[in-house]
Amino acid sequence: xxxxxxxxxxxxxxxLTANQDVSFDVDKxxxxxxxxxxxxxxxxxxxxxxxxxxxxxxxxxxGGRNIAGLPPEACARAGVAxxxxxxxxxxxxxxxxxVMTGAMLLQHxxxxxRASALQWLAFVNLQRxxxxxxxxxxISEQRRLAVARALAIEPQILLMxxxxxxxxxxxxxxxxxxxxxxxxxxxxxxxxxxxLEGIMPIADxxxxxxRGVKIAEGTPQxxxxxxxxISAYLGDx
Ligand SMILES: Nc1ncnc2c1ncn2[C@@H]1O[C@H](COP(=O)(O)OP(=O)(O)O)[C@@H](O)[C@H]1O
Ligand SMILES: [Mg+2]
Numbered sequence: 001x002x003x004x005x006x007x008x009x010x011x012x013x014x015x016l017t018a019n020q021d022v023s024f025d026v027d028k029x030x031x032x033x034x035x036x037x038x039x040x041x042x043x044x045x046x047x048x049x050x051x052x053x054x055x056x057x058x059x060x061x062x063g064g065r066n067i068a069g070l071p072p073e074a075c076a077r078a079g080v081a082x083x084x085x086x087x088x089x090x091x092x093x094x095x096x097x098x099v100m101t102g103a104m105l106l107q108h109x110x111x112x113x114r115a116s117a118l119q120w121l122a123f124v125n126l127q128r129x130x131x132x133x134x135x136x137x138x139i140s141e142q143r144r145l146a147v148a149r150a151l152a153i154e155p156q157i158l159l160m161x162x163x164x165x166x167x168x169x170x171x172x173x174x175x176x177x178x179x180x181x182x183x184x185x186x187x188x189x190x191x192x193x194x195x196l197e198g199i200m201p202i203a204d205x206x207x208x209x210x211r212g213v214k215i216a217e218g219t220p221q222x223x224x225x226x227x228x229x230i231s232a233y234l235g236d237x
Contacts (some may be wrong), residue, residue: 033206
């Protein structure tokens, strides 16, 4: 069943076309990887879906409702949660308080928000940091903290921007395990990722952008043997 439908989305910044006529779907409870070389337009697409940019053209449907152009908070309330490419935690606040900032979108009762935050911290395996300042956590742990904060808004889809960048292999495995647990919960994931070893084994579908245009879409096996994709990546290196 289709959850997110991106339909012919273009986004221009002045004369620069960051996304051109891009269409793809994300089915309920599936993991979709959005990949492509630097400057391909991945983060721009992500920001359009999350409400940080209004697309110049096209529509973005969530459960059949057009959310294109809605502000971030309205997208969040509609069911779209996100993490940022540069994990920004509130470093002097505890891990639990960081997640509560997400939970408070739905829940104004502090005790209930705290209970929900603790549950999501446990979900990403960070319960031991509940009362420790976020600034004391490693980058890998702070990325998972950002995931917990995003999940605390109880989204239908979670957008993750390069959550695996710069992680060591065991940290990548931890991040992958969290994505698989999110999918088990029936929450869809749209993952922008440069670390192909992380995303290829777990994605139900891969969408490839290059210079703003969708150049391929299919299973990880299909796209990794696609000559257009290979030349886009080789051209980048
Ligand atoms: N806010 C912005 N203003 C102007 N140009 C932008 C902005 N954001 C992105 N771009 C440009 O859009 C293109 C795509 O960028 P981006 O979406 O960040 O690519 P990716 O995430 O795939 O590396 C780049 O040429 C980038 O410089
Ligand atoms: Mg980017």
